[in-house]
Amino acid sequence: MDPSAFFTGTAVHLVAGKGGVGRTTLTAALGIAAARVGLEVLLVEIEGRGGLAAGFGHRALGYEETVLAERIRGRSLRAEDCLVEYLGGHGLGLLTRPMVDSGLVEVITRGTPGIKDILLLGKIRQLEQARCADVILVDTPASGHALSFLRSPQGLLDAIDNGPVNDQAVAALHLLQDAARCQVLLVTTPEETPVSETIETAYRLEDEIGLHLGPVLVNGVLARTPHRDTDTGHSNPDDPDPDDPDAEGRWVRELGIDRDLAHAVQQAAVFGRRRRDAQRRQVLRLTEQLPLPRLEVAHRPDGIDDLGALAEELLGGLRAW
Amino acid sequence: MVNERSGRAALAELVTSRSVLVCVGSGGVGKTSMAAALALEAARRGRRTIVVTIDPARRLADALGLERLGGEPLPITELIAASSGLRSGSSPTGSLHALMLDAKATFDDLVTRHATDRAQAERILANRFYHSISTTLSGTQEYMAAEKLGELHTSGRFDLIVVDTPPTRQALDFLDAPGQLARFLDHPAYRLMTGSGSAVSRVAGAAGKRLLRAAARLVGSVALDDAVEFFRAFEGLEAGFLTRALAVRDLLVSAQTGFVVVTSARPEPIAEAGYFLDRLAAQDIPVDAIVANRMTPRFTRLTAAELRRIAAAQDAGGDQVLRTGLAELIELTAAAEAEERALAPLHTGRAIPFQQGPFQQGPFQQVPFQQVPFQQVPLLDHDVHDLGGLEQLRQSAFDD
Ligand SMILES: Nc1ncnc2c1ncn2[C@@H]1O[C@H](COP(=O)(O)OP(=O)(O)O)[C@@H](O)[C@H]1O
Ligand SMILES: Nc1ncnc2c1ncn2[C@@H]1O[C@H](COP(=O)(O)OP(=O)(O)O)[C@@H](O)[C@H]1O
Ligand SMILES: [Mg+2]
Ligand SMILES: [Mg+2]
Numbered sequence: 001m002d003p004s005a006f007f008t009g010t011a012v013h014l015v016a017g018k019g020g021v022g023r024t025t026l027t028a029a030l031g032i033a034a035a036r037v038g039l040e041v042l043l044v045e046i047e048g049r050g051g052l053a054a055g056f057g058h059r060a061l062g063y064e065e066t067v068l069a070e071r072i073r074g075r076s077l078r079a080e081d082c083l084v085e086y087l088g089g090h091g092l093g094l095l096t097r098p099m100v101d102s103g104l105v106e107v108i109t110r111g112t113p114g115i116k117d118i119l120l121l122g123k124i125r126q127l128e129q130a131r132c133a134d135v136i137l138v139d140t141p142a143s144g145h146a147l148s149f150l151r152s153p154q155g156l157l158d159a160i161d162n163g164p165v166n167d168q169a170v171a172a173l174h175l176l177q178d179a180a181r182c183q184v185l186l187v188t189t190p191e192e193t194p195v196s197e198t199i200e201t202a203y204r205l206e207d208e209i210g211l212h213l214g215p216v217l218v219n220g221v222l223a224r225t226p227h228r229d230t231d232t233g234h235s236n237p238d239d240p241d242p243d244d245p246d247a248e249g250r251w252v253r254e255l256g257i258d259r260d261l262a263h264a265v266q267q268a269a270v271f272g273r274r275r276r277d278a279q280r281r282q283v284l285r286l287t288e289q290l291p292l293p294r295l296e297v298a299h300r301p302d303g304i305d306d307l308g309a310l311a312e313e314l315l316g317g318l319r320a321w
Numbered sequence: 322m323v324n325e326r327s328g329r330a331a332l333a334e335l336v337t338s339r340s341v342l343v344c345v346g347s348g349g350v351g352k353t354s355m356a357a358a359l360a361l362e363a364a365r366r367g368r369r370t371i372v373v374t375i376d377p378a379r380r381l382a383d384a385l386g387l388e389r390l391g392g393e394p395l396p397i398t399e400l401i402a403a404s405s406g407l408r409s410g411s412s413p414t415g416s417l418h419a420l421m422l423d424a425k426a427t428f429d430d431l432v433t434r435h436a437t438d439r440a441q442a443e444r445i446l447a448n449r450f451y452h453s454i455s456t457t458l459s460g461t462q463e464y465m466a467a468e469k470l471g472e473l474h475t476s477g478r479f480d481l482i483v484v485d486t487p488p489t490r491q492a493l494d495f496l497d498a499p500g501q502l503a504r505f506l507d508h509p510a511y512r513l514m515t516g517s518g519s520a521v522s523r524v525a526g527a528a529g530k531r532l533l534r535a536a537a538r539l540v541g542s543v544a545l546d547d548a549v550e551f552f553r554a555f556e557g558l559e560a561g562f563l564t565r566a567l568a569v570r571d572l573l574v575s576a577q578t579g580f581v582v583v584t585s586a587r588p589e590p591i592a593e594a595g596y597f598l599d600r601l602a603a604q605d606i607p608v609d610a611i612v613a614n615r616m617t618p619r620f621t622r623l624t625a626a627e628l629r630r631i632a633a634a635q636d637a638g639g640d641q642v643l644r645t646g647l648a649e650l651i652e653l654t655a656a657a658e659a660e661e662r663a664l665a666p667l668h669t670g671r672a673i674p675f676q677q678g679p680f681q682q683g684p685f686q687q688v689p690f691q692q693v694p695f696q697q698v699p700l701l702d703h704d705v706h707d708l709g710g711l712e713q714l715r716q717s718a719f720d721d
Contacts, residue, residue: 019488022350045718095535102532163541193383193708264621265643268650271618274702301656303587
């Protein structure tokens with residue numbers, strides 16, 4: 001697939017997943033990937049801790065846009081800012097100050113369920129409508145929270161049956177349900193719990209909200225060892241056999257390898273093989289239970305120091321897809 | 322100060338002597354797994370223990386190998402006994418329960434229990450505004466966590482409550498619950514809605530009405546009516562909520578409660594750990610232990626560089642199996658070395674420079690890390706998703 005077509009196929013990409021799976025990292029890497037194929041990118045962080053900006057060497061994002069790199073801008077959305085802006089734009093401008101000062105704004109955003117989410121989604125929709133970028137990538141809250149976040153328009157429609165907030169909820173729902181405008185990219189690691197959560201979240205997003213799901217990003221996949229076909233899940237006959245107590249001795253006797261080193265090699269081989277096998281089983285389970293395309297991102301044993309390399313890997317994955 | 326022994330000893334002291342242990346840290350580091358492992362150890366040492374997760378995710382059930390967990394304490398002593406010899410430990414009195422906070426059920430229960438009469442309870446439970454705040458309102462989760470914690474503590478059923486928190490900075494919001502509740506109840510807008518506070522609100526009457534009308538235009542009059550009705554129906558219950566929240570806060574800041582910061586050996590989670598240390602220090606709460614989880618095991622004393630030289634010297638036609646194994650050993654050793662570097666600030670107590678990791682959030686480390694007992698827990702060769710795996714995690718943390 002042409003990466004550019006992937007990115008422009010929908011305006012808004014909501015990147016979601018369990019905490020710690022690499023959502024923020026991949027949101028940033030996707031942004032770089034899109035910029036590299038010539039697209040204008042807006043990265044959006046929600047009620048953020050500033051993680052997105054730091055990947056570009058910036059401290060924290062504010063409500064106003066910040067230029068993070070060539071063709072990449074970022075901003076952080078907070079519900080309070082969205083509300084003040086919204087009031088100003090809806091003929092309540094004069095009352096904005098007293099409403100803020102009296103604390104009514106705070107009580108409303110804190111006390112009216114889902115209104116925060118609606119304000120945030122409303123802002124995202126406005127950014128989309130204003131065509132402020134070719135691609136809008138949103139680092140959404142961690143998965144349990146993502147569900148309630150994305151479900152809020154539906155919830156508010158039930159609770160609030162008129163007024164501008166109702167209009168907002170309707171509009172937000174239209175955005176969420178339109179595959180040409182919005183899709184969710186679920187991020188997971190190839191581990192038991194994240195995979196289970198991803199499968200459950202995927203079905204619920206589709207069933208309960210009618211969201212369109214893009215490819216699942218499987219992050220932190222251990223590189224294949226040479227001489228080993230990890231894809232089939234079958235061990236290569238060349239693999240060190242964890243039950244073969246002989247290999248170690250053979251290396252010492254026949255190859256003159258230091259005894260401690262031979263032992264370490266054997267232990268490392270068994271350890272690595274178990275972790276890889278466990279990962280493969282989870283990827284298989286994901287494939288069987290969730291019929292969505294996958295994009296795999298390799299584990300970086302030394303940590304992430306180059307988002308550009310991740311971006312290239314994603315682009316490669318998209319082209320091969 | 323920083324050594325394994327002090328870490329192990331500190332963890333052992335915590336599970337044997339405290340009444341509450343709270344695990345905090347960023348996502349994916351193993352908070353939930355560690356909370357379960359700490360609880361398991363306490364039970365083995367003879368304490369009546371419960372592990373409580375306030376994360377709406379299913380992870381705790383998964384780590385314990387359970388299909389599901391609910392808002393009521395689920396006894397799992399027997400299950401554990403079968404897989405880890407709980408009963409054959411030093412004391413036969415230990416037990417383990419698990420619970421996943423059900424914020425809505427907890428709230429309903431509180432309303433039912435503390436309402437002056439059935440009618441008041443029913444009015445509240447039927448209110449749409451109440452229904453929404455009790456199910457979806459962010460913040461409700463934290464209040465109810467505090468309520469549940471207080472309830473479990475005062476019930477006297479448990480010697481130790483281990484609390485697993487969600488992977489967000491709001492994880493510690495329940496420390497602020499009483500303050501926020503007090504501020505909220507004292508809020509002019511709240512008094513505006515309930516019509517309480519008499520004199521002041523009567524003076525502010527006209528302006529207040531205008532504001533309420535504006536709010537109604539925003540959220541719709543029906544919703545505002547629901548909200549006002551809810552607050553009126555709720556009147557009289559606030560005091561109890563506040564008293565209980567304050568009691569829980571006192572418990573959390575007291576020496577009965579221990580805080581364990583869990584991290585992995587990467588710059589970002591370590592920076593996050595710094596945030597939690599600062600946040601707790603701001604409330605005069607000391608952190609009792611830092612656990613660096615998922616440490617890549619070291620199989621050799623050789624460095625990755627030395628191993629690479631050895632690998633290069635192996636002749637190309639040599640033993641295929643050996644070469645594969647060496648490649649694996651090199652990768653693991655390099656990862657362990659990167660983790661050592663990431664952990665350096667814990668040992669030196671120095672602030673982590675901003676540029677160190679791509680997602681670094683700036684230097685938070687005002688609290689000297691090196692004074693906090695520190696324990697490493699190795700990355701296991703499997704995920705923690707059943708009792709066998711959990712037992713292995715427990716052993717790595719507690720047994721020499
Ligand atoms: N492919 C990868 N290889 C190695 N480390 C990774 C990878 N992806 C993410 N990480 C690291 O994992 C941690 C969590 O990533 P982050 O993007 O902050 O997760 P989330 O936003 O989902 O909580 C960070 O320390 C990050 O550098
Ligand atoms: N020491 C360990 N070795 C291997 N895997 C671990 C270890 N500790 C935790 N895990 C795994 O790491 C993942 C995250 O653990 P979890 O306890 O859910 O973290 P958190 O609650 O901080 O998000 C899970 O898949 C779990 O199985
Ligand atoms: Mg993140
Ligand atoms: Mg957890």
